Amino acid sequence: MVLRNSVIKGYHFFQIRPPNTTPPTQLLVQPEYTNIHDECASLVWLPELDTFPDHMHSLITDEKRQLKLKNVAGLPIGHVPRNLAGFFRPLMESGCIVAERCNYIITHSDIEAQYNKLSELLKSIPEGTAMELVLL
Template sequence: MLTDEKRQLQLCDAADLPIGHVPRSLAAHFREIMDKGGEVYAIVTGNPVPSYPPWPLHNDPEGGVVLPCDYIISTPYKDDHTIITDTLNHIPEGSVMELLMC
């Protein structure tokens, strides 16, 4: 268990590899959705595995563990769907992610 005092977070790791990373470009949009009153959840769908392309390899400095999950996004704003879709189309991780919004 590590503490990130700057952001007041507690981070866990598996086998000394970071876990729980949301791509930075998606995290910004998730924060905006939540700031507008929407909700974003992650439901774990599988066991952690060493990161693989399009993520950095697990032994790279930014690599780690991929935790398979589904993001559940609830927002009343239709523009949010377009913004998330556009983001997924422009980030490497987007090639292995699917968008379903409620």
């Protein structure tokens, strides 16, 4: 299942962009256990540099700041939006979610139940109408 047209929040804080590659780089989504303001907070991370081919290490990920992949690999780039974090948290605990640009990819043994739950959640949040949930 893919949640399309979502966002990764926090560029203003982290100031790191994922590389613009085809196919898109799979980003790691992990609980942020140290966040005292939100127990469901979840960070989105770039994978470590050794997961990328050598020819990509000098790829510029942010033209404005002239950051290269080798400078930002392995760092957090943002947060899962707060209104999705509570739903995503149990899925993260079992390794069932990754991100790509503005999409979240969810794998789960009971994908239809997760699809139904996420569909209902999207109906209840203002941003939900802009997102597209696709069952693959």
